[in-house]
Amino acid sequence: MRESLGADVGLGSERICEIFAVCFAPSHKTVLIGGGEEPFYQPATEFGGHHKVVFRADYAASALHEVAHWCIAGEARRQLPDYGYWYEPDGRNSETQRIFEGVEVRPQALECLFSLAAGRLFRVSIDNLGGDSLDPFPFQLAVWQQVQCYLRRGLPERGEQFRWALARASGAETDLTAVNIPLEYIS
Incomplete structure (x- = not known):
């Protein structure tokens, strides 16, 4: 089932950066940049400069x-x-x-929809390898429920613009009403 929703051979990080630039560099003066040791958002430091969304290494x-x-x-x-x-x-x-997971539900649900649009697999990120071991299912369920909410109510405006551009570039489904994401996909 996971393979039918995303093959993980979809758009790479360079193409994702290009799509982001087309969508948001002119209107929001924001660029997406890979190569970071850690992800970070840096607002523009000079008038007229670009804000930077920095992601880890070259990971899509x-x-x-x-x-x-x-x-x-x-x-x-x-x-x-x-x-x-x-x-x-x-x-x-x-x-x-659990506090961290509560903050991460909405972004990871949006990431899930971006991953599908880009033709890539999605995996929930617990991001706590050295910490207490918890059952991941409650977080996975919360992310899936938020995905269902986005499918019913729509995405944030910039999120929908980006998701649609990714889908067009990868050849994925552009109509969210046609998307069915089973809970098993959110793992």
């Missing part, structure tokens, strides 16, 4: 994830480094991990 999944955060962040958040959010590094305890 990281690019799609960081774009999801950018698409959700409001105007005020996009004026702050890393949108003004906290990040608790790997090694979180159970309580901190």
Whole structure:
């Protein structure tokens, strides 16, 4: 079933950056850049400069994830480094991990839809290899439920613009009403 939804041979990180640039460099003065040691959002530091969404190495999944955060962040958040959010590094305890997962539901659901549009597989990221071990199913279910919400109600405006551009570039389905994502896909 996973293979029929995304083959993970879809759009690569360079093409994802190009699509992002076409969608948002002129209108939002924002570019997507790979090669980062860690993902980070940097608002423009000079008048007329571009904001930078930096993703890890050349990983397409990281690019799609960081774009999801950018698409959700409001105007005020996009004026702050890393949108003004906290990040608790790997090694979180159970309580901190659940808080982290609560913040990650919406971006990971959007990333899931971007992955499908780009012809890539999606995997939920728990992002806590050195921390407390928790059952991942509640988080996977929450992400799937948010995906279903996006399918019913629509995506944030920038998210839909980017998802549609990815789908057009990869040849994936552009109509969200035609998309059916089973819970098994969110793993």
